[in-house]
Amino acid sequence: MHATLCFQLICALGFIQLAAGNVEKTIFIAPPPSTIPAEDTAIDDLGLDRLSPTESMLRTSLNASFPTDAEPYGSESWFYLEDLNPGQRYEVRICWLATQPTSFILTTYSLQEIVSDPSLLPALLKFSNARLTGPWPPSSKSDGASSLKPPKVRLHNHHHHHNSFLRKQEENNNNPLAALASPPADCILFLRIYAAADYFTTNTTLMNHVPPVVADIILDPFLFNVFPRSLVPTALYITVIAVIAYFVGGFLAKSLAGIVATALGGESNTGAGHDSDNNNNNNNNNNNHVGDLTKEKKIVVETRKKR
Secondary structure, eight states: OHHHHHHHHHHHHHTOOOOOOSEEEEEEEOOSOOSSOTTOHHHHTTOOEEEOSSSOEEEEEEOOBOOOSSOTTOEEEEEEEOSOOTTOEEEEEEEEOTTSOEEEEEEEEOHHHHHHOTTHHHHHHHHHHHHHHSOOOOOBOTTSOOOOOOOSSOOOOHHHHHHHHHHHHHHHHHOHHHHHHSOOOOOOEEEEEEEEEOOOOSOHHHHHSOOOEEEEEEEEEEETTTEEGGGHHHHHHHHHHHHHHHHHHHHHHHHHHHHHHHHHHHHHHHHHHHHHHHHHHHHHHHHHHHHHHHHHHHHHHHHHHHO
């Protein structure tokens, strides 16, 4: 019977799979300030949702799709991280509903990486163009206000964006004084999020048209590059509970020790009383036995004398 139960348990464990949680994150260190100012017109024209240490939460709807040969990681979305502190560690988390199984990949890029990489810049501009020219799921922060800054000028082709980046960089290289006269550079990053649908259903509508995924994107700075700022209340709560448990546990331990000592002392006294009574009884028995022997000796002596 035990062998049968073990076999059934092993078979059941074979069908168990690890369940992925509904949180995905990436940790990075903010780069040095960018040589291209963050208020550059071409950057504002991208119309990306923005995150910063002061506006650290964004609720949005992300397009998702099943992986294909053209998009092996699903649909991509771009976001703009600004006002970062150079050299500080940050964490970007994305939280989504467990009822929408989705696989996310989060990656951050500096402005120099975007400009210099021939594959990143077209992808960013493609997303920006689709966002600016077509309908898009509205994004809102925790207070319901839109986080999208109005673009100054809407550009409708990728070449204009690309030429603007290259022209600005060429002007700074050719004229160092112009670069010095430009506004101070900011520490910024671009966040790319891949969203791939991770489910199977007999519903053909859901298989053919993946619904947008409602998600919260959170930018969380690390305190002293060690501890996430969002975990400070949890750490304080655990510390308070530990201190209370230490003192309460010490008081309870002393109280229980006193109760146990009292109980053991009463048992020892009772045992001593029983031992003394037993000794007295043994002495009495011994005395009676000695008296009986004496009487028997007297009787034997008197019998001999009579003879």
